[in-house]
Amino acid sequence: ACQQAPTSPRAAFLLGLCAQDRGDHATAVAAYERALALDPALPEAWTNLGIVRQATGDLVGARAAYGAALRGRASAFGRISQALAGAPKGELWLDLEGLRRDLAG
Template identity: 45%
Template structure:
């Protein structure tokens, strides 16, 4: 039977259309029992909900999927993304940790774990995750940016500067790296270089207050 044609799945889609899914928690388990293919369809449905900013519905579906299949690292990873969008950084971090317990070298999970640790001011945790990410693949600018942020807060200013420079080597038009690079330069009293970094940022985004 096609996943989209099972009775529970069709009812689930109707609940989404009428914004009543959260009031029908048993529908997902019923859909999963009716056809194994429904799990893949539900995963895509949750992604679609997230993409349309229906975060509560996406969160609900992914939670049900994780309960049904706790060994798929993609599910807690996406839960982490949704929690981050909801500004629930503690829940996001817990979700990324569950994903990494299943796939320890997952780059996206490591980078997002590091960024979330920065949000939570756990800079030592961020350092650990982001150093691992840059070791696995040194070609991801977001990993270097977030590593620079963590190192700056740990007052490792020279190392922070090197991390931002690595990000800029990958993308010379990386606004966030130019802006953040000025912070350790100021701490090192290298004020002319800090000004140059800010000027580079302003040239890229003249209407963004951060550069000014």
């Protein structure tokens, strides 16, 4: 799909999902970054980029991606807060409104 539609953010996003499912973090990050270069307003790509960065131990990069996702779509907050708390390298916030404000920057 990416070869057939190299300017499609959706194709790049789907490649990122496939790579993420396989545990290929480097390919997933590259694909999500490509999708976001094509369409910076893709909250799903920002959220998944955050999840992959968090899985690789890059919590600062993950939080930056989560913040971009939240600014793009407020309804992404539930998934973001679960991802932050549910991974081996993450954060548990008891004050969810504080987390929301912190990520929204």
